[in-house]
Amino acid sequence: MFLSPRHAEIIQMAKDHGRVLVEDLATHFNVTPQTIRKDLNDLCDQRLLTRIHGGALFPSGIENMEYEARRKIAADEKEAIGSAAARLIPDNASLFINIGTTTEAVSKALLDHSGLMVITNNINVANRMRIYPTIEVVIAGGVVRGSDGGVVGEAAVDFIRQFKVDYAVIGASAIDHDGALLDFDFREVKVAQAIIANARHVILVSDRTKFERTAPVRIGHLSQVNTFITDRCDIPSIRRICEETEVRLIETALE
Numbered sequence: 001m002f003l004s005p006r007h008a009e010i011i012q013m014a015k016d017h018g019r020v021l022v023e024d025l026a027t028h029f030n031v032t033p034q035t036i037r038k039d040l041n042d043l044c045d046q047r048l049l050t051r052i053h054g055g056a057l058f059p060s061g062i063e064n065m066e067y068e069a070r071r072k073i074a075a076d077e078k079e080a081i082g083s084a085a086a087r088l089i090p091d092n093a094s095l096f097i098n099i100g101t102t103t104e105a106v107s108k109a110l111l112d113h114s115g116l117m118v119i120t121n122n123i124n125v126a127n128r129m130r131i132y133p134t135i136e137v138v139i140a141g142g143v144v145r146g147s148d149g150g151v152v153g154e155a156a157v158d159f160i161r162q163f164k165v166d167y168a169v170i171g172a173s174a175i176d177h178d179g180a181l182l183d184f185d186f187r188e189v190k191v192a193q194a195i196i197a198n199a200r201h202v203i204l205v206s207d208r209t210k211f212e213r214t215a216p217v218r219i220g221h222l223s224q225v226n227t228f229i230t231d232r233c234d235i236p237s238i239r240r241i242c243e244e245t246e247v248r249l250i251e252t253a254l255e
Helices: 005-017 022-029 033-045 067-070 075-088 101-109 123-129 154-160 186-197 208-212 236-244
Strands: 019-021 050-052 056-057 094-097 117-122 135-139 166-170 179-184 199-205 217-221 227-230 248-249
Touching: 005 019, 005 022, 005 033, 019 022, 022 033, 022 056, 022 236, 033 050, 033 056, 050 208, 075 101, 075 199, 075 227, 101 123, 101 166, 101 199, 117 123, 123 135, 154 186, 166 186, 179 186, 186 199, 186 217, 236 248
Parallel strands: 094 117, 094 166, 117 135, 166 199, 199 227, 227 248
Antiparallel strands: 019 056, 050 056, 179 217
16 A cells, blocks of 8 residues: 555554644644645545544554553543542542553542552553552452453453442443443453442543544443543533433533
8 A cells, every 4th residue: 555755654643642633734744734634534545544523543443553552642631530530539448440541540640549449450550559558459360461451351350240349440442422332352341341330439531532433342331330531522412311311420621
């Protein structure tokens, strides 16, 4: 497949940062936004990028987006979401934290808490929190996924089912406009479902780019969570679901 030098550089920038924006690319290449929009449309037609409002994403499957690239998508928004979630969790609480870059942001914001018991299937979360003497970290056993350090599989599901905790912090790879929470790996989904079933209060953390993506495996439905924290929600159907099912919606961009 032939790519022009500009197209090749756009692909590399999207791979490095997770997404590219029309205005940023227009400035970088010193061309008009219309030219960049045509570039992005061409690359999306070739399935090399996924179009979003104002830009494009590097394809978001587990196999074709490196974990570090996912960390860079909406990094500031994830930090704000993490701080908002941490404010809901008191000292001396027990909680699950599952796999994901946004759930990792929550774990980082929880480091000033004391008396926490954190059960996780995320090696990155365990590594970050284990060195703090006021936080007890319990890690699930199972298959360690090389791409992101997530622990998945039936052993992890059985382990999670041993607990009943105060809070669960979960993420999703995509959120459909009908409220479906979606992911790519059915093994990860099984663990997430066990986490939801064994927590008294479920906190979903997800930035707004997840509304623009899709994934093939269903975790559950937005109505199954108690609190949904995002940077901004401009999807009327999602807002309606939150209102009708009494899910607390927190938008950090409006705080």
